[in-house]
Amino acid sequence: MADDVLSQGEIDALLSAISTGEMDAEELKEQQTDERKIRDYDFKRALRFSKDQIRGLTRIHENFARLLTSFFAAQLRSYAEVTVASVDQVPYEEFIRSMPQRTVLNIFSVDPLEGRLLYEVNPNIAYAIIDRVLGGEGIGTNKVENLTEIESRIMSRLFERAFESLEEAWGSMVDIDLTLEEFETNPQFIQMVSPNETVVVVSLNTTIGESTGVMNICIPHMVLEPIISKLSVHYWMQNEKSQSNPEDYEHLSKSLTHVDVEAKAILGESAISIEEFLNLNHNDVIMLDQAIDDPLTLYVNDEPKFNVQPGKQKRHMAVQILGELRGEDNHE
Structure with a gap:
């Protein structure tokens, strides 16, 4: 936007040209109108979520990141930090191509919603986690191609328990039951939706001990479609008002009377x-x-x-x- 701002000298020159008749103001107005009539639109990158809805998803997953930080810190007995890096909507094909050739993939069903979630964990973070679980220092290495059955089982069980925090974070919007259906290491074997389907990708910056990496949650549009109206600020404000219960207020008041x-x-x-x-x-x-x-x-x-x-x-x-x-x- 900074390139579109005129300097004071350019503004003076423009006003001088209009006043001397070198430039017609109506002609300039028509030219600007014509420029606004046509703009590029990429149908492969259809934006199906508004900025307000993306902000709603960001709020939910910031809460999830805080819960996940507490979970990893307690389970691994090590320093852990998870923060939301970005929340974007992209075609599913673009998301799959952005992942490494070998990575840790967890696919969850979302009952009672339709569709499935994809939880991708950078191998550096995945091995730091499993190293801590097995009593190591939490050193991240990338040997996902040689993943043993025991390591796969430990990882899948741990990430399944970690995603209980997502159920809690989504609980303010809808009650869901997440079930781990598949554990995979090759993104090309995963085909949840059509390549051009819009998905929301929540990227989480993750630090476990001294190892850092990114975890991604891929949420197809079909999963969010039944609850998309609940992502707006208006719904959150209405929901906060509706949650005030007279019985809860009375119980809280009685509890406060005993506080010193x-x-x-x-x-x-x-x-x-x-x-x-x-x-x-x-x-x-x-x-x-x-x-x-x-x-x-x-x-x-x-x-x-x-x-x-x-x-x-x-x-x-x-x-x-x-x-x-x-x-x-x-x-x-």
Whole structure:
């Protein structure tokens, strides 16, 4: 967009040409209109999701990334970090071609939705994970072509448990049951949808110990089509309002009544210099900034809440509440 912005000199030259008659404003307007009428459109890259819906998917999978970080850190007892790198919509064929010739692929069914999800894990990350599971330091190596049956079984079981976090992340939108159907290492053997079908690819930057790589979740359009309306901001706002339950509110209120808070009344404060402090002696008097007739302030968890006056209750010091602080007085 920066190349399309005119400098002040170009704007002055354009206005001068119009004022002298060298250029017709109507002709310029028609020329701009004609340029806007036609634009290129690639039918192989049909955009079937709006920007608002992509943002909704991003929010869901950012939550999934946080849950996945906790899962890997607990299971591997190692440093783990998963973050959302990008959420894009591309043709399925383009996504398949972007993957390495050999990688770790997990295919999940999504009950009750139609279609399947593809979960691709970079071999460097996959072997770092399995190395930690088997008691190693978590060093990532790429030997996916020589994957043993035991290693395949361990990987598939671990990623199946990891995807329980995706069920939880999607739970705010729809309840799903993910089941691992296939475990594959060659992308060319995977054909979930037609090559030109639009899919959403969620790329996750992943760090396990000192090994880094990318995990991709491929979600075909047919999976999201029944719930596509729930991806908009309007749905999320409506859903948040509908989740307020009077019974939950009452239960939460009762639970809060048993929470301990700190209450304190300050008799007054004063500021003195270091010299005055060093010269203090027995029976010296320090004048406070609090007048004897003014009410004290009662602080609850360091927040000013009430005006009070000091006194005694039996043999204990006490304060009597005179009124509640509101508005600007509360902030003061």
